[in-house]
Amino acid sequence: MLEVKDLHVTVEDKAILKGLNLTINAGEVHAIMGPNGAGKSTLSAVIAGKDGYEVTQGTILFEGQDVLEMEIEERARAGLLLGFQYPVEIPGVKNIYLLKAALNAQRAARGEGEIPAPEFMKLVREKSAEMKMDPSFLQRAVNEGFSGGEKKRNEILQMLVLQPKLAMLDEIDSGLDIDAMKVVADGVNSLRDANRAILLVTHYQRLLNHIEPDHVHVLVDGRIVKSGDKDLALELEARGYDWVLEGSAA
Amino acid sequence: MSAPERFLERLTARRAEDPSWVAARRQAGAARFEALGFPTRRDEEWKYTDVRRIAEGDFALATDAAFDTARFDEQRLDIDAYRLVLVDGVFSAELSRLDGLPAGVSLEPLSRAMAANHEAVGGSLGRLAGVDFSPFTALNTAFAEEGVIVRLAPGTVVDKPIYVLLLSRANERPVMSHPRVLIEAGARAEATIVEHYSGEPDAANFTNVVTEVLLDRGAIVDHYKLQEAALTDLHVASIHVDQGRDSRFNSYNLNLGGALVRTDLVTDLNAEGAEAAYNGLFFVQGRQHVDNHTLVNHNAPRTFSNENYKGVLDDRSRGVFNGKVFVKKDAQQIEAYQNNANLLLSDRAEIDTKPELVIYADDVKCSHGATTGQLDEEAVYALRSRGIDEPMARALLTLAFVGEVMDKVRLNVIAERVERAVAGRLPERFNLADLVETAEAIQEA
Numbered sequence: 001m002l003e004v005k006d007l008h009v010t011v012e013d014k015a016i017l018k019g020l021n022l023t024i025n026a027g028e029v030h031a032i033m034g035p036n037g038a039g040k041s042t043l044s045a046v047i048a049g050k051d052g053y054e055v056t057q058g059t060i061l062f063e064g065q066d067v068l069e070m071e072i073e074e075r076a077r078a079g080l081l082l083g084f085q086y087p088v089e090i091p092g093v094k095n096i097y098l099l100k101a102a103l104n105a106q107r108a109a110r111g112e113g114e115i116p117a118p119e120f121m122k123l124v125r126e127k128s129a130e131m132k133m134d135p136s137f138l139q140r141a142v143n144e145g146f147s148g149g150e151k152k153r154n155e156i157l158q159m160l161v162l163q164p165k166l167a168m169l170d171e172i173d174s175g176l177d178i179d180a181m182k183v184v185a186d187g188v189n190s191l192r193d194a195n196r197a198i199l200l201v202t203h204y205q206r207l208l209n210h211i212e213p214d215h216v217h218v219l220v221d222g223r224i225v226k227s228g229d230k231d232l233a234l235e236l237e238a239r240g241y242d243w244v245l246e247g248s249a250a
Numbered sequence: 251m252s253a254p255e256r257f258l259e260r261l262t263a264r265r266a267e268d269p270s271w272v273a274a275r276r277q278a279g280a281a282r283f284e285a286l287g288f289p290t291r292r293d294e295e296w297k298y299t300d301v302r303r304i305a306e307g308d309f310a311l312a313t314d315a316a317f318d319t320a321r322f323d324e325q326r327l328d329i330d331a332y333r334l335v336l337v338d339g340v341f342s343a344e345l346s347r348l349d350g351l352p353a354g355v356s357l358e359p360l361s362r363a364m365a366a367n368h369e370a371v372g373g374s375l376g377r378l379a380g381v382d383f384s385p386f387t388a389l390n391t392a393f394a395e396e397g398v399i400v401r402l403a404p405g406t407v408v409d410k411p412i413y414v415l416l417l418s419r420a421n422e423r424p425v426m427s428h429p430r431v432l433i434e435a436g437a438r439a440e441a442t443i444v445e446h447y448s449g450e451p452d453a454a455n456f457t458n459v460v461t462e463v464l465l466d467r468g469a470i471v472d473h474y475k476l477q478e479a480a481l482t483d484l485h486v487a488s489i490h491v492d493q494g495r496d497s498r499f500n501s502y503n504l505n506l507g508g509a510l511v512r513t514d515l516v517t518d519l520n521a522e523g524a525e526a527a528y529n530g531l532f533f534v535q536g537r538q539h540v541d542n543h544t545l546v547n548h549n550a551p552r553t554f555s556n557e558n559y560k561g562v563l564d565d566r567s568r569g570v571f572n573g574k575v576f577v578k579k580d581a582q583q584i585e586a587y588q589n590n591a592n593l594l595l596s597d598r599a600e601i602d603t604k605p606e607l608v609i610y611a612d613d614v615k616c617s618h619g620a621t622t623g624q625l626d627e628e629a630v631y632a633l634r635s636r637g638i639d640e641p642m643a644r645a646l647l648t649l650a651f652v653g654e655v656m657d658k659v660r661l662n663v664i665a666e667r668v669e670r671a672v673a674g675r676l677p678e679r680f681n682l683a684d685l686v687e688t689a690e691a692i693q694e695a
Contacts, residue, residue, distance in 0.1 A: 048635055076637035088632040092650025101646060102636035109637070141650070142632075158636060 001026045001197050002047075002166055007058035009039075009046050016042045018222035019058070024166065024197045031200040031208055031233060034219035035241045040201045041085060043219070044168040048082035049075050062166065076102070077109035079165030083155040083172050090142040095154065098142050099124055099161050106162060127160040130190065132183050148175035156187035167191055168199040173207040185210030205237035218244050253305040254284045257426075260311055261392060272364055275376060279391030282381035289385055298570045298602045299512055299541040304484050309426035309456050311393075312338035317345065317417055318450075325448045325478075329663045331413035332357055338419055338455060339396050339427020345415075354406030354439075360397035360430055375432055378462040378490035384514070386486045390428040390460040397430035397459075400443060404436035404466070411442040411661065418449030418457065418479050431461040435469035437494075442472040442661065447507065453480040454509075461489040465497035467521075472500045476664060478671070479507040481536060488514040496523035502659055503559075505532040505540050506671050512541040519546065519553035519584075530559035531655045533672055534567035534599075541570035548581040548611075555585070560655050561592040562648060562672075563599035571603040575618070579610040588618040593625065593651050595644075625651075649673055 002024040009017040016039045024030050034040050046053045047060060049072035060067040062080055070078065090098070104114045115123075128135055131153045143151050152172055159167050172184060188211050191198065200211060208216075208230060216232040217224045218241070226232065226244050236244070251259075258280050268276065288305040289296040315337035322345060326333075334357060335345035341359040348357055381388040398414050416429060433443055447457065457479070465471055479485060485508045491499050505511055517526045532540045546555040561569045575586045592601045605618040625647045633643035652672050659665040 050635075051631065071639075072631065072634040073637050073639045076635055082635060084632075088628050090626075090629045090632060090647070090650065092653040093629070093633070093646050097646055097649075098633065098636060098638070101633075101638045101642055105637040105639060105642070162636065 001063060002199075003059075003061040004043075004047075005059045005061075007043075007046070007060065008056045009042055010054045010056055011042065011052060016222055017046070020219075020223055022217065022224060024199060026165075026197055027194045028215060029192065029198045029200065029211065029213045030215045030217065031202060031213040032217050032219050033202060033233060033236055036203075038219045039222045040219050041170050044082050044170050044199065044201055047075075047080060047168060048072070073105065074109075076162075076164075077106045081159060081162060081164035081167055083152075083159060083167065083169040085171040085174060087143050087151040087155055089144045089146075091144050093142050094139055095142050096124065096138045099138075099158065102158070102162055124161060127157055130160060131157045131187055133157060149177065149180035152176055152184055153180065153187070156184055159191060160187060163191070165195070166197050166199065168201070170201045171203065172200070173202055173204060181207070181210060205233045208233045220245060252287070254287050256308070257389065258284060258392065260309075269364060276392050279381050279388045279393075282388035283385055283392055286385040286388060295384070295543065298568070299510075299539065301486075301510070301512075303510055304456055304486070307424060307456060307484070309424050312340050312419075312421070312425045312427065315340040315342035315344075317342065317419065321450065322417070325417065326415055327413065327444070327446060327663050327667065329411060329413060329661065331411040331444070332408075333413045333415065334359065334398050335415045335417065336396060336427070336429055337417045338421070338425050339416075339429055339457070341396050352406070352409060354403035355408055356399070356401040357412055358399050360399055360432075361395060363399045364395075374434055374464060375430065375462070378464070378492050379460045379488060383488060383490070386458050387460050387488055390430060390458050393426075393428035393458075394430035394460070396427070397432070400431075400433045400441070402435045402439035402441055402469075404438060406436065406439045406441075408439075408441040411444055413444045413446065415446045415448065416457065416459070418447070418453035418455045418483050420450040420452040420480070421455065424454045424456065426456040426458065429457070429459045431459065433461070433463040433471065433473075435463070435465050435471050435497075437466040438468040439466070440470040442474070444474040444476065444661070444664070446474075446476045446478070447485065448478045449480055449483070451480050452482060454482040454484070456484040457486070459487045461487070463489070463491040463499065465491070465493045465499060465524075467494045468496045469494070470498045472502070472660065474502045474661065474664060475504065475513065476502075476668075477505040477507050477511060481507060481509055481538060483508050485511045487512070489516070491515075491517040491526070493517060493519050493521070493524040493526065495521035498525045498527075500527045501529065502664070503528070503530040503542065504659075504664070504668055505530075505534075505542075506668065508538065508540065510539050513543070515542070515544045517546050517555070519548050519550060519555065521550050522552045524550065525554040526556075527658075528555070528557035528559070529655050529658045530557075531561075531652055531668070532559075532569060533562040533652065534569060535564040536567060537565070538567045540568075542572070543570075544573045546575045546586065548575070548577040548584045548586060550578075551580065551582045551584065553581065553584050555587070557588040558655060558658075559590045560652060561590070561601060562595065562652060563592065563601055564595040566596070566598045568599070569601040571601070571620070572606070573604070573618070574606040574608065575616065577607075577609040577611050577614055577616070581611045582613040584611065585615045587616070590620040591651075592620075592622040593648065594622060595624075595648065645673065
């Protein structure tokens with residue numbers, strides 16, 4: 001589904017990713033871990049098309065399409081969605097506007113007509129209930145005045161409505177208490193199926209207790225230096241990153 | 251012949267039946283207008299607004315009020331209201347609905363009041379807007395032959411809005427009209443009054459309206475000015491408000507239409523507890539020019555004013571905001587807040603904004619601010635990252651910008667109409683109006 005090859009990325013002339021390779025297949029959940037400044041967030045931001053990142057070398061293919069040639073909105077419509085670490089507040093734009101406009105944009109890209117109003121209302125009500133969000137949140141401006149946890153739940157709500165093929169979640173666990181973590185994790189888990197993939201970017205193993213990954217990668221200094229299964233995350237939790245660094249240097 | 255002479259020439263002949271107090275008033279207005287002439291950009295108050303298009307125009311006076319009924323149904327607000335309709339300044343009995351007025355409410359066309367020679371009307375008319383306020387009020391005073399007189403007896407709470415619809419036709423020759431609106435609210439009376447300017451798409455007339463609002467002790471008036479005239483229409487308006495003790499005046503000045511629009515809004519807070527709220531929105535495109543001059547006079551202690559004007563400017567449009575708050579020497583413990591925010595959608599649009607506080611008292615709470623900017627690019631990205639294309643993202647954010655003012659609008663029918671008009675003017679790849687409807691449906695569910 002996603003194939004990242006030899007990806008080099010600079011931010012303001014500083015090299016952040018230095019030859020990253022990653023393959024994600026449908027049905028899989030991948031977790032990217034690593035110390036601060038390793039380039040974890042850069043990877044998902046570049047895939048999602050955020051400004052300010054320059055790809056100097058390498059390719060990103062999503063279902064065979066060259067992602068780097070696609071506009072930001074085209075990537076989202078194709079099924080690549082990034083849940084932000086720091087969701088932006090958009091004063092005055094109601095959640096419901098965003099959800100409906102985004103969903104209809106996706107449908108239009110597939111050649112489908114706009115979603116009928118009753119169907120849409122049913123859908124968003126169901127999904128907000130799943131995220132334990134009061135329907136009144138739909139009327140509120142996107143993330144405006146939301147607590148940290150509410151913002152994260154709102155990101156997942158968007159995912160549940162838009163049903164991406166590849167959901168990328170950047171530090172979705174930061175700032176969440178245990179209860180909110182569970183709601184968020186349940187939301188993410190409900191996206192899991194054989195046709196979809198999930199890419200988690202996280203500092204902590206904690207999230208992976210709730211969302212069990214198939215593959216764990218350690219990103220250090222712009223490259224994936226070690227990959228393994230979920231046990232690798234536990235090992236990182238117990239031993240820190242230093243042993244990986246030593247191992248890769250050797 | 252000078253421009254004032256050319257305008258005043260139209261004044262003759264039609265006035266034989268005027269009562270003497272009206273005739274005297276007209277003469278005073280005409281004399282003052284002739285002496286002042288049209289303002290030029292050398293006048294500080296007209297620095298950014300050139301009225302040559304009006305001064306050089308040749309406008310007749312309309313003689314009938316015929317209007318296409320299909321178009322009328324399309325243009326009028328769908329509200330249950332007492333309705334008075336003027337077409338190019340001429341009263342239309344046919345389109346008006348003045349029946350069933352409750353006790354204590356008087357609503358009549360100015361012509362009728364003048365014909366009946368109401369002394370009450372004569373006494374109040376012109377009290378707030380004299381011939382010296384501007385050349386346009388002088389011109390209005392000279393010409394005013396039609397308009398609206400609203401009088402509310404003390405304690406009267408009007409059950410429905412009073413809806414004044416002023417229509418402008420696409421005439422073969424442009425016409426001018428000088429409507430006069432007088433609203434007198436007795437003690438503790440309450441009413442919502444809508445002045446709605448609309449008409450045919452190619453209308454290119456000159457409307458010069460003067461509105462006076464007198465609020466006695468404890469009266470509450472919501473006043474809407476919804477300007478949706480053709481993008482070729484010329485429009486000058488001044489609204490003058492006099493507020494007694496504990497009265498409240500809520501102004502909603504919503505401007506979408508017109509080629510050249512100038513609105514002056516002046517409130518005198520004359521007694522303790524008087525409160526004025528100014529909500530303003532203008533959305534201009536093409537080569538539209540909209541100038542809003544507002545003034546709040548805090549003449550008494552413990553009076554309050556809160557002003558929020560927002561402008562959205564596209565293409566090569568121009569906007570002017572000049573907001574003045576004046577606090578008299580002994581007007582202690584007043585509160586006055588003012589804000590003007592503008593959004594420029596195009597590099598070639600221009601806004602001149604000048605907030606001004608003049609304070610002679612020392613125990614006051616005042617603030618003012620003006621901001622002008624473009625859309626928040628981070629928000630544009632956030633929306634695009636969900637699959638919404640760029641024009642749509644910008645449209646949503648623009649709608650959000652005006653939403654802050656529209657949320658204050660208490661007549662839903664007006665809020666929806668403006669939101670739809672704004673949405674309709676934005677690049678429409680997807681159905682924004684449908685979004686607004688969906689949100690409303692969910693709200694109601």
